[in-house]
Amino acid sequence: xxxxxxxxxxxxxxxxxxxxxxxxxxxxxxxxxxxxxxxxxxxxxxxxxxxxxxxxxxxxxxxxxxxxxxxxxxxxxxxxxxxxxxxxxxxxxxxxxxxxxxxxxxxxxxxxxxxxxxxxxxxxxxxxxxxxxxxxxxxxxxxxxxxxxxxxxxxxxxxxxxxxxxxxxxxxxxxxxxxxxxxxxxxxxxxxxxxxxxxxxxxxxxxxxxxxxxxxxxxxxxxxxxxxxxxxxxxxxxxxxxxxxxxxxxxxxxxxxxxxxxxxxxxxxxxxxxxxxxxxxxxxxxxxxxxxxxxxxxxxxxxxxxxxxxxxxxxxxxxxxxxxxxxxxxxxxxxxxxxxxxxxxxxxxxxxxxxxxxxxxxxxxxxxxxxxxxxxxxxxxxxxxxxxxxxxxxxxxxxxxxxxxxxxxxxxxxxxxxxxxxx
Amino acid sequence: xxxxxxxxxxxxxxxxxxxxxxxxxxxxxxxxxxxxxxxxxxxxxxxxxxxxxxxxxxxxxxxxxxxxxxxxxxxxxxxxxxxxxxxxxxxxxxxxxxxxxxxxxxxxxxxxxxxxxxxxxxxxxxxxxxxxxxxxxxxxxxxxxxxxxxxxxxxxxxxxxxxxxxxxxxxxxxxxxxxxxxxxxxxxxxxxxxxxxxxxxxxxxxxxxxxxxxxxxxxxxxxxxxxxxxxxxxxxxxxxxxxxxxxxxxxxxxxxxxxxxxxxxxxxxxxxxxxxxxxxxxxxxxxxxxxxxxxxxxxxxxxxxxxxxxxxxxxxxxxxxxxxxxxxxxxxxxxxxxxxxxxxxxxxxxxxxxxxxxxxxxxxxxxxxxxxxxxxxxxxxxxxxxxxxxxxxxxxxxxxxxxxxxxxxxxxxxxxxxxxxxx
Numbered sequence: 001x002x003x004x005x006x007x008x009x010x011x012x013x014x015x016x017x018x019x020x021x022x023x024x025x026x027x028x029x030x031x032x033x034x035x036x037x038x039x040x041x042x043x044x045x046x047x048x049x050x051x052x053x054x055x056x057x058x059x060x061x062x063x064x065x066x067x068x069x070x071x072x073x074x075x076x077x078x079x080x081x082x083x084x085x086x087x088x089x090x091x092x093x094x095x096x097x098x099x100x101x102x103x104x105x106x107x108x109x110x111x112x113x114x115x116x117x118x119x120x121x122x123x124x125x126x127x128x129x130x131x132x133x134x135x136x137x138x139x140x141x142x143x144x145x146x147x148x149x150x151x152x153x154x155x156x157x158x159x160x161x162x163x164x165x166x167x168x169x170x171x172x173x174x175x176x177x178x179x180x181x182x183x184x185x186x187x188x189x190x191x192x193x194x195x196x197x198x199x200x201x202x203x204x205x206x207x208x209x210x211x212x213x214x215x216x217x218x219x220x221x222x223x224x225x226x227x228x229x230x231x232x233x234x235x236x237x238x239x240x241x242x243x244x245x246x247x248x249x250x251x252x253x254x255x256x257x258x259x260x261x262x263x264x265x266x267x268x269x270x271x272x273x274x275x276x277x278x279x280x281x282x283x284x285x286x287x288x289x290x291x292x293x294x295x296x297x298x299x300x301x302x303x304x305x306x307x308x309x310x311x312x313x314x315x316x317x318x319x320x321x322x323x324x325x326x327x328x329x330x331x332x333x334x335x336x337x338x339x340x341x342x343x344x345x346x347x348x349x350x351x352x353x354x355x356x357x358x359x360x361x362x363x364x365x366x367x368x369x370x371x372x373x374x375x376x377x378x379x380x381x382x383x384x385x386x387x388x389x390x391x392x393x394x395x396x397x398x399x400x401x402x403x404x405x406x407x408x409x410x411x412x413x414x415x416x417x418x419x420x421x422x423x
Numbered sequence: 424x425x426x427x428x429x430x431x432x433x434x435x436x437x438x439x440x441x442x443x444x445x446x447x448x449x450x451x452x453x454x455x456x457x458x459x460x461x462x463x464x465x466x467x468x469x470x471x472x473x474x475x476x477x478x479x480x481x482x483x484x485x486x487x488x489x490x491x492x493x494x495x496x497x498x499x500x501x502x503x504x505x506x507x508x509x510x511x512x513x514x515x516x517x518x519x520x521x522x523x524x525x526x527x528x529x530x531x532x533x534x535x536x537x538x539x540x541x542x543x544x545x546x547x548x549x550x551x552x553x554x555x556x557x558x559x560x561x562x563x564x565x566x567x568x569x570x571x572x573x574x575x576x577x578x579x580x581x582x583x584x585x586x587x588x589x590x591x592x593x594x595x596x597x598x599x600x601x602x603x604x605x606x607x608x609x610x611x612x613x614x615x616x617x618x619x620x621x622x623x624x625x626x627x628x629x630x631x632x633x634x635x636x637x638x639x640x641x642x643x644x645x646x647x648x649x650x651x652x653x654x655x656x657x658x659x660x661x662x663x664x665x666x667x668x669x670x671x672x673x674x675x676x677x678x679x680x681x682x683x684x685x686x687x688x689x690x691x692x693x694x695x696x697x698x699x700x701x702x703x704x705x706x707x708x709x710x711x712x713x714x715x716x717x718x719x720x721x722x723x724x725x726x727x728x729x730x731x732x733x734x735x736x737x738x739x740x741x742x743x744x745x746x747x748x749x750x751x752x753x754x755x756x757x758x759x760x761x762x763x764x765x766x767x768x769x770x771x772x773x774x775x776x777x778x779x780x781x782x783x784x785x786x787x788x789x790x791x792x793x794x795x796x797x798x799x800x801x802x803x804x805x806x807x808x809x810x811x812x813x814x815x816x817x818x819x820x821x822x823x824x825x826x827x828x829x830x831x832x833x834x835x836x837x838x839x840x841x842x843x844x845x846x
Contacts (some may be wrong), residue, residue: 038494046483047494053483053492053713060469069469069476071461071682099522104707111534115548115572125538125548139706148705149538243757258496273553282571284527285564286683290476291711 004400005352005416006335013421020414027407032368033098034404039188041255045315048308049257052298060290060376068289074281076265080292084265088251089233096277099287102252102264107145107216109266112279113178113213114149119245119272121211122177124149125260133153133171133180136161137349137377137388140189142181142217146379153379156180158190162198168205179215180238185231188221188376189390191309191342199232199277204241210391214238214247220345221251222305225313225320229343235269245269246360253295255346256309263295302350316346322401330409336416347390349377354385356415361389363411369404428839429776431694431760436844443837447790450830455791457827462611464678471731472608472680475721483713487647491712497704499688504716510725511644511674517690519700522710525675525687529638530568532671532689535635535702536560536601537572540694542668544634547572547601556594556603558586560772560800560811562611565604565640567584569802574601578804581613585621591628598631602638609643610653612800612813613766622655627664637661637670643768644674645728648736648743652766658692668692676718678769679732686718703793717730739769742816745824746771753832759839770813777808779838784812786834792827 008016060069062077075081085092095319098105114130117123124130130153134143138158146153154171156163162184170416171177182202184194194202202214215232238246247269253262268276275351299305324341327350333335353361357374364371372390391408393401431439432573483492485500498504499520508515521528537553540546547553555574557566558581565713569576577594579586585607603627607617625637636844639657661669670692675687691699722728747764750773753762762773775783780797787794795813798804816824 040494043490046490049492050483053480060473060476067466067469069472069681070466071463071677100711101707101709107706111538115534115538141705144705148702228752254494258492258713259715260494262712279571282564283530284524284569286524288523288684288711288714290681290684291714 002331002333004333004335005413006420008420010421013417017414017417017421020410020417023111023410024414027367030368031405032403032407034368034396034400035080035370036392036396036404037370037372038403039255039392040259040394042315042395042397045312045394046258048311048315049298052257052294055298057294058297062289062293066289068293071285074284074286074288076287077289077292077296078295080263080296083299083301084251087305088218090235090249090267094235094249094270094273096266096280097287097292098264098266098270099214099262100254100262100264100291102217102219102254102266103141104249105266106142106217106250108283108322109215109276110145110149112276113211117211118275118277119211127176127178129176131174131177133163133177134379136379137179137189137383137390138181139183139217140376142382143213143379146181146225149250151178155379155384158187158192162194165198165201169201172207172209172212173204177207178209178211179213181215182218183217183219184234185229186223186342187216187346188219188345189388191345191347192340193229193343194231197234199234199237200240203234203237203239203243203246204404207406212246216247216249218249218251220254220255222309223255223312223346224309224316224344226343232240232254237268238269238410245271252300256305256312257295261291263292276387279410316394318398319401320348321390321400323393323405326402326409331412334413337412346394347392350389350391350412352389352412353388353416353419354387356412356419357383359415359418360408360411362408363414367407367411368405371408425754425756427756427758428705428836429743429843433595433844436840440837440840440844441629443833443840446833447786447837450790450833453791455826455830456669457791457823458793459815459819459824460793460795461818461829462815463680463682465738465818465820468735468817469681471734471738472721475717477681478721480524480717481720483714485633485712491716494708496637496712497707497709499698500712500719503686503719506719506724507674510728511641513672513690517658517693517696519673519689519691519703520710521687523677523683523685523687523691523714525640525642525677525689526564526674527563528689529640529673531706532699533568533572535699536634538676539702540634541698548783550601552599554597554600556586556600557802558610559802560612560806560813561604562606562640563799563804565600565638566802569604575710575715576684577604577826578802581610583615585615585617588621590626592624593629595628595632595635599635599773600630601632602636604638604640606640606642607657608641608652609646609765609768611642611768612811613763614768614770614772615763616652616766617654619655621731622657622660622665626657626660626662626666626669628736635669639670639672639674639833640726641674643678645732646735646769647732647767648740649766661692672673672738676722679722679728680718684714686715695735739817741821742824743771745821746814746828749825749828749832753829754835757836769817770815772837773812773814774810775812775835776839776842777810779835779842780806780809780812782838782841783831783834786837787830790830790834792830794831
C-alpha cells in the first residue's frame with residue numbers, strides 16, 4: 001500500500017525527493033527512447049492486417065460492375081457502403097465513403113459550413129462570432145480544426161457518461177454556439193462511453209442555432225477491449241428529437257487496418273445528403289475505390305471484422321493492463337493522480353496534481369520517454385489546471401511500456417514532490 | 424473533296440438535309456450506346472497498369488525506414504518526392520505528395536486562399552470581388568471550383584501558344600484579378616502547349632494583386648502522343664520575374680496509372696511551402712503512403728515512366744487518328760468546323776458553326792452517343808458562340824469511335840444545315 005504523499009511532512013518530502021532524484025538519475029542513465037505520444041497501432045497489429053496488401057487483388061470490378069480502376073462513383077462503392085452500414089448500424093443511403101482520413105472529412109465539412117453554409121443557413125463566416133463546444137479532455141486534432149477557423153472554443157467538462165449535459169444544454173441556448181465535438185465511444189483520451197441518456201439529450205436538446213451540428217467522431221466504434229459497449233444511435237436520437245440534420249457521423253478503418261491507409265466514411269442526415277454530395281463533387285471526382293475494394297474484401301462483414309478486432313484487442317489488452325497496473329501499483333493511494341479504466345479505444349487519461357502536468361512531460365522527455373504534450377487534450381493546448389495527461393500505450397512493446405510507465409509514475413511523483421515543496 | 428456547305432443554295436441545302444435526315448434515321452436505328460464525354464482511360468490502358476495491383480507488395484518500409492502502414496510523413500515519402508521531382512524537373516523540396524486526386528489539392532489550395540489567405544495577404548473572402556482568369560475553352564472542373572466560391576470568371580481566349588497573353592497582361596492590372604487556371608501542356612480540350620514566351624510572360628507580368636496565383640495544372644505533363652513537347656519551367660519563370668510564390672503546380676498519375684486511384688502532387692514556391700504544410704497538417708495526418716510506395720515502385724523513374732507512357736500512347740494514337748481522320752474526311756472544306764491536332768493529352772476540340780454546338784450534342788445523344796455537354800468548356804457552361812465541342816476519344820474502342828465519329832460529323836452537318844435553313 002502506497003503512502004499518501006500529500007500527507008507527508010516537509011522533512012519526509014525532502015527525503016522522498018532525494019530517493020526520487022536518485023531513481024530518476026538511474027532512468028536517465030538508461031537512455032531510453034520510447035514514444036507514448038500518439039495513438040499509433042504497433043507493428044504486430046499492422047502485420048495482422050497485411051493480408052490486405054499481400055493477398056491477390058482479385059477482380060477490379062465492384063459488385064455492380066464498376067471498374068474500380070477508373071473514375072466515378074463519388075459516394076463510394078455499393079459494397080463499401082453496405083459493409084460500413086452493417087458494421088455501424090447505419091443506413092447505407094446516409095454514407096459517403098471517403099479517402100484514407102476521416103479527419104479530412106471532418107475538416108472539409110467544417111469548411112463547407114464555414115464557407116457556404118448548409119441546409120439554407122448562412123455560412124458561419126458571416127455569423128459574427130462562432131462558438132464551438134469542446135468536451136475536454138478531448139482530441140487535440142479536433143480542437144485544432146476549430147482553432148484554425150477562429151472559433152471560440154468552450155470547454156465542457158467530461159463526466160463518466162459523456163459531456164456534462166446540463167452544461168451543454170445551458171450553452172446551446174446561445175445562438176452563437178454552432179456545434180460540438182464528440183467521440184462517443186472510448187473517448188480520446190479518457191475512454192468515456194456516452195450513455196443512452198447523453199445521446200438522447202444531444203439529439204433532443206433545444207439549440208438556439210438552427211444549424212447546430214454534432215461532429216460525431218465514432219473513431220473507436222468497434223475498438224472494444226473487453227467486449228462490446230453499446231452506443232445509442234445518434235441519428236435516431238436526433239430524429240426523435242425533431243432534429244434530423246443535426247449529426248455528422250465519422251468513422252474510419254485507420255485503427256482497424258492501416259492508419260492513413262484505410263478507408264473513411266461520413267454519414268449525414270437524409271435532408272442534407274444530396275447538397276453535401278453536390279459540393280463534394282466540386283472538390284473531387286471520386287475517392288480511391290481500389291482501396292475500398294481491398295479493405296472491404298479483407299474485412300468482409302461485421303462478424304469477420306469483430307473477429308479481427310478481437311485479435312487487435314489481444315495485442316492491446318496487455319498494454320492497457322501494463323499501464324493500469326503500473327498506475328495502481330505506483331500511484332494508488334498517493335493522492336497524486338486519478339485515472340480512467342477504459343474498456344476500449346486507444347488511450348488512458350491521468351490527472352496529476354494541478355500545476356504538474358507540464359513538468360511530468362518534461363521529466364519524462366528528459367529521460368527519453370515522449371508523452372503527448374501537456375495541455376494537448378484541451379482547446380488551445382491550455383489545460384486550466386495543468387493536470388491532464390494522455391497515455392497512448394498502443395505503439396511500444398509491453399516490455400518498453402513497463403519501463404516507460406515506471407518512469408511516468410516516477411515523474412508524476414517527482415513533479416508532485418517538487419510542487420509540494422515549493423508550495 | 425467536300426463541298427463548302429455554307430456556299431450551297433437554299434434548294435441544295437434542302438436536298439442535303441433530306442439525305443442527312445435519312446442517314447441520321449439509319450444511325451438512330453442502330454441504337455448505339457457510346458460515351459465520348461469524359462477523359463477516361465480505356466480498360467486496355469488500365470490492364471497495362473495492373474502490375475501495381477497484382478505484383479507482390481514487397482517491403483512495407485520506405486527507403487528511410489518509415490513503415491508506410493502507419494501514420495506520419497505528411498509531405499510524402501522521400502522516394503515519392505524524388506520520383507516526381509525527377510519526372511517533372513521539380514525540386515523535391517517543393518513537393519507535397521497528396522492523395523488520389525490533384526483536383527482535391529487544387530480545391531483545398533483555393534479554399535486556403537479564400538478562407539485564410541497565404542503569405543501574409545488577407546483572405547480572398549475579405550477582398551470584396553475576386554476575379555479569376557479562365558482561358559477558354561478550358562477544363563470544366565477548374566471552372567466549377569471558382570464558380571463555387573463565387574468568383575467572377577473572366578474568359579481569356581486561347582491561342583496556339585497558350586492564353587492570349589496581351590489580354591492576360593491587360594487584365595492582371597486589375598487588383599481584383601487574383602489568379603489564372605492553366606493546363607500548360609496539351610490543354611483540355613484543345614491540346615494547346617504553352618510556348619516558352621507564354622510561360623515567361625506569366626512569370627514576369629506585373630500583377631496588381633500581390634497574391635496573384637497561377638494554378639498550373641500540368642495534368643498531361645508526360646502524356647505525349649508523338650514525342651515530347653518541351654515545357655518551360657514555371658517556377659524558374661516566376662523566379663526570374665521576381666515572383667517566386669506565384670505558381671502552384673499540380674500533377675497526378677490519374678492518367679498514368681489509375682484515375683482516382685493514383686497519386687497526386689502539389690508543388691509550391693519555397694516561401695509559402697512551410698505555411699501550406701502547416702495548414703495541411705490541420706486537415707489531415709498523412710496521405711496514403713502505401714499507394715505512394717505501390718505507385719512509385721511500379722513507375723520507378725523517369726525512363727521507366729516514359730516507356731510506360733509510350734505504351735499508353737500506343738493505345739491512344741489510333742483513337743486520335745480515328746477522330747482526326749473522320750473530321751478531315753467528313754468536314755474538311757465544308758466550312759462547318761475547325762479543330763485542333765493535339766500532340767498529346769486526352770482531347771480534341773472542335774468548333775462548329777456558331778449556335779450549333781448544343782444541337783450537335785442533342786442530335787448525338789438522341790442517336791446514342793454521349794458527348795461532353797456543349798458549353799462545358801467555358802465558365803458557367805456558357806460558350807458565348809455556342810460553338811465549342813470537346814471530343815474525348817480515350818474510352819471507346821477504335822471501332823466504336825469510328826461509328827461515334829461518323830455520327831458526330833453527321834450531327835455537325837445536320838445542325839449546320841438546320842441553322843442555315845432557318846437563317
